[in-house]
Amino acid sequence: MSASARELPPQQGGDARSEGIAYQSLLDRDTREVPDVLREVHCPELGSEDIPAALFTSQAVHDREMDRMWSRVWQMACREEEIPEVGDHVVYEIGHLSFIVVRTDAGYRAFYNSCLHRGRQLRDEGGSVSEFRCPFHGFTWHLDGTLKEIPCRWDFPHLNADNSRLPEVRVDTWGGFVFINMDAEAPPLHEYLGILPRHFERWPLEQTWKAVHVQKIVRANWKVVMEAFIESWHSVETHPQILPYTADSNSQYDWWGENISRTITAMGSPSPHLRDVAEQEIMTALARTSGRMSGSEEDESLKVPEGRSAREHMADVNRAEFGRLFGIDLGTASDAEVLDAILYSVFPNFIPWAGYNPNIVYRFRPNGSDCHSSIMDVMILMRFAEGAEKPDPVPVHRLGADDPWQDAPELGALGYIFDQDMGNLPYVQKGLMTSRKGAISLANYQEARLRHLHRTLDRYLAD
Numbered sequence: 081m082s083a084s085a086r087e088l089p090p091q092q093g094g095d096a097r098s099e100g101i102a103y104q105s106l107l108d109r110d111t112r113e114v115p116d117v118l119r120e121v122h123c124p125e126l127g128s129e130d131i132p133a134a135l136f137t138s139q140a141v142h143d144r145e146m147d148r149m150w151s152r153v154w155q156m157a158c159r160e161e162e163i164p165e166v167g168d169h170v171v172y173e174i175g176h177l178s179f180i181v182v183r184t185d186a187g188y189r190a191f192y193n194s195c196l197h198r199g200r201q202l203r204d205e206g207g208s209v210s211e212f213r214c215p216f217h218g219f220t221w222h223l224d225g226t227l228k229e230i231p232c233r234w235d236f237p238h239l240n241a242d243n244s245r246l247p248e249v250r251v252d253t254w255g256g257f258v259f260i261n262m263d264a265e266a267p268p269l270h271e272y273l274g275i276l277p278r279h280f281e282r283w284p285l286e287q288t289w290k291a292v293h294v295q296k297i298v299r300a301n302w303k304v305v306m307e308a309f310i311e312s313w314h315s316v317e318t319h320p321q322i323l324p325y326t327a328d329s330n331s332q333y334d335w336w337g338e339n340i341s342r343t344i345t346a347m348g349s350p351s352p353h354l355r356d357v358a359e360q361e362i363m364t365a366l367a368r369t370s371g372r373m374s375g376s377e378e379d380e381s382l383k384v385p386e387g388r389s390a391r392e393h394m395a396d397v398n399r400a401e402f403g404r405l406f407g408i409d410l411g412t413a414s415d416a417e418v419l420d421a422i423l424y425s426v427f428p429n430f431i432p433w434a435g436y437n438p439n440i441v442y443r444f445r446p447n448g449s450d451c452h453s454s455i456m457d458v459m460i461l462m463r464f465a466e467g468a469e470k471p472d473p474v475p476v477h478r479l480g481a482d483d484p485w486q487d488a489p490e491l492g493a494l495g496y497i498f499d500q501d502m503g504n505l506p507y508v509q510k511g512l513m514t515s516r517k518g519a520i521s522l523a524n525y526q527e528a529r530l531r532h533l534h535r536t537l538d539r540y541l542a543d
C-alpha cells in the first residue's frame with residue numbers, strides 16, 4: 081500500500097524543488113527488476129511535536145520503560161545458530177532483568193534467570209548444560225524448567241514439582257532469530273512483526289549465519305544511540321567521507337503500523353550536498369571508506385568503464401563478489417539489493433538490514449538500570465547457499481565504554497564510521513541533561529522514524 085502523493089515529501093514526489101534524485105527515481109534506472117517491496121512508499125503523517133529531553137535522561141522514565149514497555153514487547157535475544165544443540169543456551173539481559181534462552185528437545189524455552197531457593201542467577205553466562213544447577217546450594221532443574229533435585233530434600237517439605245517450576249516467558253522465532261516476550265497477553269510474534277516477514281521473503285535471514293558480533297557499552301541512553309542509526313542525514317556533518325557515494329539527504333523513510341519502520345539510503349549515488357562528483361570519484365571513495373564493498377583502490381575492477389555509472393558498475397562488482405562469497409547466483413539481484421543501505425526496525429530496538437549484502441543487524445538496550453548508559457550490538461550476517469552447512473557463529477566480542485569500535489578489526493571500515501558516531505553520542509546525553517529547552521525538535525521527514533518510535537513508546541508508557 082502506498083501513501084497518497086499528498087503525504088509525500090517533495091523529493092519523494094519528484095517535485096522540482098527537491099534536492100537530489102528521489103530514491104524511487106533511482107530505482108527506475110536499476111539494471112535489473114526491482115522487487116515490489118522496495119517500490120512501497122509509506123509515510124503517513126506523524127506531526128511535528130517536540131520530544132521531551134527527559135525521555136532520554138530521567139531515571140523515572142527508564143523505570144517506567146522497564147515496567148510498561150520492555151515487559152510487554154518482543155525482543156531479539158539471540159540467533160538460532162548460537163544454540164544449535166539441546167542444552168545450548170544464552171543469557172539475555174534487558175535492564176536489570178536476566179533470562180536463560182535454551183534449546184530443549186521440544187523447541188526453545190526461556191526462563192527468568194533466578195534460583196527459586198535464594199534467588200542466585202542460575203547461569204552467569206551462556207554455554208551448554210544438561211540441567212540448570214544453582215552454584216549456591218545445588219537446587220537443580222531440567223532443561224524444560226521442571227524441578228529435578230533439591231539438596232537436603234527433607235528440609236523442604238513445602239516445595240514440590242508444582243510450586244517449583246522455573247517461571248518462563250514466551251519464545252518464538254523469525255529469520256533465524258530467537259525472540260522472547262514476558263507478556264502472556266502480547267500478540268503473537270508474527271502479528272507483532274507486521275509487514276516485516278513479507279518484506280524479507282526475498283532475503284530470508286534464516287539463510288544467514290552470524291559471522292561478526294561486536295557489543296559495546298555507550299555512555300548514552302539506548303534511544304539516543306539507536307536514533308543515530310535510523311536516520312542518514314547526520315552523514316553530512318558526522319561522516320563527510322561517505323558523501324561522494326551516499327545519497328544521504330535524499331534517503332527514503334517509511335513506517336507501517338506501530339512497530340516497523342525503514343530507511344533506504346542509496347549507495348553509489350552522491351550526496352545532494354555535493355556537486356559534480358565524477359563517476360570514478362564515487363567508486364574510489366566507496367571502495368576506500370564504505371566498509372560494505374570489496375576490493376581496493378588499485379583493483380582493476382574498481383575502474384568505472386566508459387559510459388557506465390559508478391552505481392551500475394559497483395552493482396556488477398558486488399553481484400559477482402557477494403555471489404561468490406555466499407555461494408549463490410545473484411545475477412538477477414537488482415542494483416539496489418546489492419548496494420543500498422536498507423534498514424528496517426522492529427519496535428523497540430531491533431534493526432535488521434535487508435538485501436543481498438553481508439547484512440548488518442543492530443540492537444540497542446539499556447545497560448542495567450543506568451538510564452545514561454546502553455549496550456549496542458552489531459552483528460554481520462553472511463548468507464549461505466540452500467543445502468550448504470551453516471557455519472558456526474562467532475562468539476560475542478565485547479568492548480567497554482572507553483574502547484573504540486576500531487578495536488574490533490572484524491568490523492572493517494565500519495569501525496571508523498561507528499567511532500565517528502561515538503564522537504557525538506555521550507555528548508548528546510550530556511547536552512540533553514543540561515538542555516534549557518528541555519526538548520528536542522525533529523525534522524518532519526528525515527527524522528520521522530524517531531517520531532514513529534516515540535509515538536509507539538508513548539503508547540506503552542501511558543498505559
Ligand SMILES: [Fe+2]
Nearest residue numbers: 308314318501
Ligand atoms: Fe552515523
